[in-house]
Amino acid sequence: MSPLDRKLWRDLWRIKGQAGAIALVVAVGVALLVMMSGMLTSLTETRDTYYERYRLADIFAPVTRAPLNMLERLAVIPGVASVEGRIQGGALLDIKGQALPVRAQALSLPPHREPHLNGLYLSDGQKLTPGRTEEVILLSSFAKAHDLQLGDYLSATMHGARRSFRIVGFATAPEFLFTTAPGEFVPDDARFAVLWMNEDALAAAYDVKGAFNEALISLERGARPEPVLAAIDAALDRYGGLGAYERGDHMSDRFISEEINGLQATSLAVPPIFMGVAAFLLYIVITRLVQAEREQIGLIKAFGYTDWEVSLHYFKMVLVIAVAGAVMGCLLGIWAGRAMAGIYQSVYHFPFLVFRVDPQSFVSGVGVSILSASAGGMLVLRRVFALTPAVAMRPPAPMDFSRTGALNERLKGWLDQPSRMVLRRVFRNPGRILGAVLGIAVGMGLSSAQLSVMLGFDDTLDLTFGVIDRSDVAVSFFEPMPAKAAFDLAHLPGVIEVEPTRAVGAVLRNGLNSYRGSVTGLVEDARLNRAVNKNMGNIDMPENGIVLARALADILKIAPGDTLQVEVLEGKRPVLEVKVASIAETLLGSPAFMRMDTLNREMGEWGRVSGAYLRVDSGQLPVLYEAVKETPSVAGVSRREDSRAAMQKLMDTGAGAMRFVMAAIAGIITFGIVYNSARIAFGEQSRDLASLRVIGFTRGEASFVLLGELAIVVLLAIPLGIGIGYYLSFLIAAGFSTDLYQIPTVFRPQAFGTAAIAVVLASLISGWLVKRDIDKVNLVATLKTRE
Amino acid sequence: MNEDIPNTFVTKGLTKVYGEGPAAVHALRGVDLEIPRGEIVVLLGPSGSGKSTLLNIIGGLDRASDGVALFEDQDLTAMSDRALTRYRRDHVGFVFQFYNLMPSLTARENVELVTEIADDPMDVDEALRLVGLGERMDHFPAQMSGGEQQRVAIARAVAKNPTVLFCDEPTGALDSKTGRAVLHVLNDVNAKLGATVMIVTHAAATAAMAHRVIHFADGAIRRVETNETRLSPDEIAW
Numbered sequence A: 001m002s003p004l005d006r007k008l009w010r011d012l013w014r015i016k017g018q019a020g021a022i023a024l025v026v027a028v029g030v031a032l033l034v035m036m037s038g039m040l041t042s043l044t045e046t047r048d049t050y051y052e053r054y055r056l057a058d059i060f061a062p063v064t065r066a067p068l069n070m071l072e073r074l075a076v077i078p079g080v081a082s083v084e085g086r087i088q089g090g091a092l093l094d095i096k097g098q099a100l101p102v103r104a105q106a107l108s109l110p111p112h113r114e115p116h117l118n119g120l121y122l123s124d125g126q127k128l129t130p131g132r133t134e135e136v137i138l139l140s141s142f143a144k145a146h147d148l149q150l151g152d153y154l155s156a157t158m159h160g161a162r163r164s165f166r167i168v169g170f171a172t173a174p175e176f177l178f179t180t181a182p183g184e185f186v187p188d189d190a191r192f193a194v195l196w197m198n199e200d201a202l203a204a205a206y207d208v209k210g211a212f213n214e215a216l217i218s219l220e221r222g223a224r225p226e227p228v229l230a231a232i233d234a235a236l237d238r239y240g241g242l243g244a245y246e247r248g249d250h251m252s253d254r255f256i257s258e259e260i261n262g263l264q265a266t267s268l269a270v271p272p273i274f275m276g277v278a279a280f281l282l283y284i285v286i287t288r289l290v291q292a293e294r295e296q297i298g299l300i301k302a303f304g305y306t307d308w309e310v311s312l313h314y315f316k317m318v319l320v321i322a323v324a325g326a327v328m329g330c331l332l333g334i335w336a337g338r339a340m341a342g343i344y345q346s347v348y349h350f351p352f353l354v355f356r357v358d359p360q361s362f363v364s365g366v367g368v369s370i371l372s373a374s375a376g377g378m379l380v381l382r383r384v385f386a387l388t389p390a391v392a393m394r395p396p397a398p399m400d401f402s403r404t405g406a407l408n409e410r411l412k413g414w415l416d417q418p419s420r421m422v423l424r425r426v427f428r429n430p431g432r433i434l435g436a437v438l439g440i441a442v443g444m445g446l447s448s449a450q451l452s453v454m455l456g457f458d459d460t461l462d463l464t465f466g467v468i469d470r471s472d473v474a475v476s477f478f479e480p481m482p483a484k485a486a487f488d489l490a491h492l493p494g495v496i497e498v499e500p501t502r503a504v505g506a507v508l509r510n511g512l513n514s515y516r517g518s519v520t521g522l523v524e525d526a527r528l529n530r531a532v533n534k535n536m537g538n539i540d541m542p543e544n545g546i547v548l549a550r551a552l553a554d555i556l557k558i559a560p561g562d563t564l565q566v567e568v569l570e571g572k573r574p575v576l577e578v579k580v581a582s583i584a585e586t587l588l589g590s591p592a593f594m595r596m597d598t599l600n601r602e603m604g605e606w607g608r609v610s611g612a613y614l615r616v617d618s619g620q621l622p623v624l625y626e627a628v629k630e631t632p633s634v635a636g637v638s639r640r641e642d643s644r645a646a647m648q649k650l651m652d653t654g655a656g657a658m659r660f661v662m663a664a665i666a667g668i669i670t671f672g673i674v675y676n677s678a679r680i681a682f683g684e685q686s687r688d689l690a691s692l693r694v695i696g697f698t699r700g701e702a703s704f705v706l707l708g709e710l711a712i713v714v715l716l717a718i719p720l721g722i723g724i725g726y727y728l729s730f731l732i733a734a735g736f737s738t739d740l741y742q743i744p745t746v747f748r749p750q751a752f753g754t755a756a757i758a759v760v761l762a763s764l765i766s767g768w769l770v771k772r773d774i775d776k777v778n779l780v781a782t783l784k785t786r787e
Numbered sequence B: 001m002n003e004d005i006p007n008t009f010v011t012k013g014l015t016k017v018y019g020e021g022p023a024a025v026h027a028l029r030g031v032d033l034e035i036p037r038g039e040i041v042v043l044l045g046p047s048g049s050g051k052s053t054l055l056n057i058i059g060g061l062d063r064a065s066d067g068v069a070l071f072e073d074q075d076l077t078a079m080s081d082r083a084l085t086r087y088r089r090d091h092v093g094f095v096f097q098f099y100n101l102m103p104s105l106t107a108r109e110n111v112e113l114v115t116e117i118a119d120d121p122m123d124v125d126e127a128l129r130l131v132g133l134g135e136r137m138d139h140f141p142a143q144m145s146g147g148e149q150q151r152v153a154i155a156r157a158v159a160k161n162p163t164v165l166f167c168d169e170p171t172g173a174l175d176s177k178t179g180r181a182v183l184h185v186l187n188d189v190n191a192k193l194g195a196t197v198m199i200v201t202h203a204a205a206t207a208a209m210a211h212r213v214i215h216f217a218d219g220a221i222r223r224v225e226t227n228e229t230r231l232s233p234d235e236i237a238w
C-alpha cells in the first residue's frame, strides 16, 4: 500500500466516530431510498403480474339484467379484446358465534371453464364442481379472520332467502387486493366476505337465469377506453346499465394506486434530505481536516506530489465514507423492505409479495450518496488546490477573531470569558453554525410533520364518528325501498331513533372534471348523519342545491354558486343540473349531499330510501341483529363502533413503528450534525482547552466553552424545526390527501414534542461522547503538538 | 571563480514582497546569486533576513515578486505550477526548519512518501541507516524525540537522490553528537551523489564545512566567501 493510502486509513481510524456518524446519515438516506424504491418496484410489479396472470378486466360494466347474447354485442365493439359476463349480488353471512351479520359479495364462476377475465388464485381446496349449487369458494383472508375451514358450512341470506353453503376452496383475486365493506375506507378482513359460486346457483338465487348483471371487458393493447365506455353504456342502456367504469375507478385498484403514488412521492422527497445533510457534514469535516493538515498538504506538495494526487487523497476519504454508508444503507434497506413487505402483505391480499430491489436502485443509491458526498468534498478540494507548498515552511497563523470586532465591545462587561469565547466562535463561523442549525431543523421538521400527520388521524376519527356520523348502526337495503321500510325498522327491538337516507350512484361533472361517486340524500334536520361546516356546525340542506365535500369540490374545481352536472347511474338515470350550495368538511371519502326529498323528486321517484341510520339501545343489540337477519330487504348492517375500531387498529399497527422510525430520523440527523460539530470544535480548540486547564479552569468550565456552541445550535434549531415541521405538515397533507381520505392539518404539540425530545437526546449523547474525550485530554501531549 | 563548473542556480534581482501598500514586507530586495553545481553552500544571517524565503523560491515552493531564478538554464520564475511540481519531484530534496513529518505515518512510511514518486530513489532502509535510525523505522513521529524526527526528515530528503538538497536549520534542535552525524550525512550526499546542498543555519561554525558561505541581511546578500580548505563535520566547534 502506498504511504498516502496508509495515511488515509489511519486518518479514517482516527476520525472513526465522525466518519461513522456521517456514514450512518448516508446509510439511512440510502436505506430509505432502497426500501421505498424497492417497495415501489415490488408493489408495482407484483400488482401488474397478478393483474395480468389472473386477467383482471380493464372495464367493469354493471347492469340490472342483460341477456347473455348481449355479450356478443359487446365483444364486437372496436377496441374490445375479450368479454366475460357474470352475476354478482350482495349477501349477508351468518357467522357462528357472531350476532352481527357480515356483508358479502357473491360472484359467479362459469361451469367447465376458467373465467375469461377476473380469474382467482385458489390458495387451498378445490374448484367448484359444476352443477353443485351448495359449493362456495371463500375469500381466504376472510376465512382466516374467522378461522373457517374447508368443509365448514356457511349460512347466507341472498335476495331474502336463507341458504346453506359448503366451503370447498379458499382464494384471493386481483380485484380484491384491498377489501373494505361497501362505504368504508379501512380494510377489515373480518367484516367483508367474497363468495364465488356456480353460475346457475347464483342465477337462481338472484333470479337472473339466462342473463348477467356485470360485464367484464378487456381492451386491446393501445385501445382508448373512452369510446369503448360510451359504446358499452349505449349497448347496455336499455337493460338498466349502471355506467361502465375503468379499472382505475375500482376500489381495490384505487387504494393500491394511491399507496404506490404516496410511496413514490415520499421516496423522492425524503432521501435527498439525508443526502444533503451528509454532504454538509462531509463538507465541514473534510474542511476541518484540510485546515488541520494544511502543513502536511504543503509538505506533500513540496515533495512533488501534484495537486490532483493530493486532492485524490482527500477525495478517497470522502469516497470511503460515502461507499461504506451506501453499502450499509443497501443492506439496511433490504432488511427494512422485507419487514415492510410483510406489513403490506397483511393489508393488501397478494398471493405472493416478494420484496425485490431493482439493481438500479442500488446503483442509484450508491451513486446518489457518492455524488452528494462528492459535492460536499469538491468544495473543500478547492482549498487543497489553493494551498501552496510554502505554508509547510511556516508555523500556522493563529485563528483570526478580529472579524467579530463589533461584537467585542458589546460583550465586554456583561459576560464572563468562557461565554465570550463561545459567542466569538459562533460569530466567527456563522456559515457552519447556520448549516448545522438548518440541518437539524430540517430533520426535526420532517419527522415532526410526519408524526403530526399521523396523529391527525385521531381527528379523522373524531370528526367522522363523533361529529358527522353519530349513529350507532347503519342499515342498507338491497334496492331502493318505500320510506315505510325505514320506519318499520323503528319497531325492531332496541331501536330508539331512525333516520332514513337515500344514496344513488352518480357521475358528478363540472366541465372536464368529473368524479364517479354518489349523492347522499339527507332528511331535513338530519341528526345522526349530517353535513357539517368548518365550525362543525350543521349545514342546513337547501331545498334546491347540493353540498359537496371539500375534497370533491377540489377535484371538480367547483365553488358554491356554480352549477354541477349529476349523471345519476340508477333508476331512470336522469342527468341533473344542481347548484352547489356549500362546502362540507369531511375527512373520509368525498360525499355529496342533497335533501332526500329533492333527490327523490329529481329522480322521478317518491319516498324512496336506500338505508337508514339508527340510534339503538346497546343492551338490545344482539336481539336487534337477529331481527335484522330475518328482514329480507336488508343488505347490510354495520356498527359504527366496528368501523371506528378497525380504523383505530390500522393506525395503531403502523403507528408504533412509524413513531419510532420518525424519531430515529430526527435523532440520527441531529446526532450526525451535533457529534461532528462537537468533534470539530474540539479539534480546533483542544489547545485552548488544554491552556484553560493549565490556567486552572475545571473540566466542567473547559467543556462549557466547547459545548456551549452546540447548545446554541440546538436551541436555535428546535424552534426553527417546529416552524419547518408546521409548514411541511401542510405540504404533506396537501400532497397525500386523496378523494378516499383527507389528511387534516392540525398542530400537534405531541408530534413536535417527540421530535424535539429526539433532537435533545441525540445532542446530549453526542455532547457526552465528546465530553468524555475532553476529560481524557492529556495536557502535556496537547500543548506539545503544533497545530 | 572556477568558470568550468556550470552553475546549479543563478538568480538576478530576485525580489519578494509579502502583502501590499504600507503593510508590505520586503523579504528579498534584489538577490544576485550564482551557485556552482556540487557545492555545499551555507547561508548565514539574522532572523527575518529572508533566508527561508530565498530557499522557498529557488526550491520551487514559492514564487518571486520580481527577478529571475535559473535552475540549470531553466527559469523557475517563468514555470507553470505543473512544471514547478515536476521540478520538485525530480530534483529537489527538502529538510524543513520544523521537521514536518506526517504524524500518521511511521518513519519508514514518511520516507516512502518521497521514494514512491522518485525516479531513482535510494533503498528506504539504507536512507534511515544513513541517519542512524535503522532501529526506529516503525515508530511514529509522536514516539520520537525532536532530534530523531529531524533525522527522519533528512533521510526523507536524501532518499530520493536529489540534485539539490535544501536544509533549513537542519541541526537547530540537535545536540553536538547528533548534529555532527547529520552534517556527515549532508557531506556524504554532497560528496558521493554530487548533490548541491544549501544549508541555512544560525550556527556560524557550520560554515567551516561549506565550499561557499553567503552572508545575508535585510533581504539581500552582504558578502560571499569561498573556503579554500574545508573542515570535516567532526572538526566543527559546536
Ligand SMILES: Nc1ncnc2c1ncn2[C@@H]1O[C@H](COP(=O)(O)OP(=O)(O)OP(=O)(O)O)[C@@H](O)[C@H]1O
Pocket (backbone or CB within 6 Å): B018, B019, B025, B026, B027, B045, B046, B047, B048, B049, B050, B051, B052, B053, B054, B097
Ligand atoms: N507569509 C508571509 N507574509 C508576510 N510576511 C512574511 C511571510 N513570510 C515571511 N514573511 C516576512 O518575510 C521576512 C523574511 O522571512 P523569512 O522566513 O525568509 O526569514 P528567515 O531569514 O528565514 O528568518 P528565521 O531565521 O527566523 O527563520 C520576515 O520579515 C517575515 O516576517
Ligand SMILES: [Mg+2]
Pocket (backbone or CB within 6 Å): B051, B052, B053, B097, B168
Ligand atoms: Mg527561516
